[in-house]
Amino acid sequence: MEAGEKIISTLDASAGAATLGSHQFLxxxxxxxxxxxxxxxxxxxxxxxxxxxxxxxxxxxxxxxGPGERxxxxxxxxxxxxxxxxxxxxxxxxxxxxxxRLRSSSPFVGTLTPEERLEILAACxxxxxx
Amino acid sequence: xxxxxxxxxxxxVRLVAGVKLPVIVGSQSLYAVTSNVPxxxxxxxxxxxxxxxxxxxxxxAVIEQIGFASSFQETHGYYADAVGLATVVLxxx
Numbered sequence: 001m002e003a004g005e006k007i008i009s010t011l012d013a014s015a016g017a018a019t020l021g022s023h024q025f026l027x028x029x030x031x032x033x034x035x036x037x038x039x040x041x042x043x044x045x046x047x048x049x050x051x052x053x054x055x056x057x058x059x060x061x062x063x064x065x066g067p068g069e070r071x072x073x074x075x076x077x078x079x080x081x082x083x084x085x086x087x088x089x090x091x092x093x094x095x096x097x098x099x100x101r102l103r104s105s106s107p108f109v110g111t112l113t114p115e116e117r118l119e120i121l122a123a124c125x126x127x128x129x130x
Numbered sequence: 131x132x133x134x135x136x137x138x139x140x141x142x143v144r145l146v147a148g149v150k151l152p153v154i155v156g157s158q159s160l161y162a163v164t165s166n167v168p169x170x171x172x173x174x175x176x177x178x179x180x181x182x183x184x185x186x187x188x189x190x191a192v193i194e195q196i197g198f199a200s201s202f203q204e205t206h207g208y209y210a211d212a213v214g215l216a217t218v219v220l221x222x223x
Contacts, residue, residue: 020186020189020190021181021184021186021189021212021213021214021216022213022214022216023178023211023213026193026197026198026211026213029193029198030198030199033198033199055204055207058205058207059206059207064132064134064135064206064207065132065207066132066172068132068169068172068173069131069132069135069172069173069175071169071172071173072173072174072175073207104174104175104176104198105173105174105175105176106199108199109198109199109200109203109204110199110201110204112199114201117199117200118194121190121193121194125186125190
């Protein structure tokens with residue numbers, strides 16, 4: 001999968017390419033990652049959602065997360081329970097501040113392989129230095 | 131993120147970035163003055179670390195090892211964002 005090139009080509013070039021060490025770069029990277037997750041959701045929705053649910057359950061295990069820390073996890077659990085695939089994709093690729101906020105606590109980590117994740121990171125860097 | 135998680139993350143940033151004292155910026159820095167932080171701080175699963183004089187290799191290492199969507203986040207549920215001075219807005223004084 002040439003995830004990086006494909007995803008980066010869909011990022012809004014007019015927004016400008018931020019450099020490593022900036023919030024904008026981190027936001028761009030998270031969006032690019034979720035554009036790839038959206039592709040996986042279209043291809044294998046059940047497997048992707050099941051993995052996201054497993055992440056949420058694992059983070060709730062034990063007492064590491066108190067009531068305050070659990071809020072973002074519960075928020076995502078509710079989204080997964082109540083959303084069809086189309087709505088999920090809209091949420092994770094939403095470019096608004098609310099979309100950025102939700103991506104920051106996304107349960108879709110691990111949807112892509114580590115290699116695919118690094119490919120997207122490298123593509124974001126390349127875009128930033130082009 | 132609770133205080134224990136923040137301290138864990140700070141230690142990991144110290145090791146990954148090779149800095150003695152990572153600077154916590156953003157909302158999580160409230161833990162420096164109180165443990166009774168607002169819900170908005172507790173519910174956040176990320177923390178911004180200001181890495182002075184860091185270059186691309188260090189920023190990249192933090193993202194790769196303990197950043198967003200890393201194996202670390204998948205395991206623990208929280209992660210670090212490394213930022214440079216240019217991206218941080220500090221109050222005067």
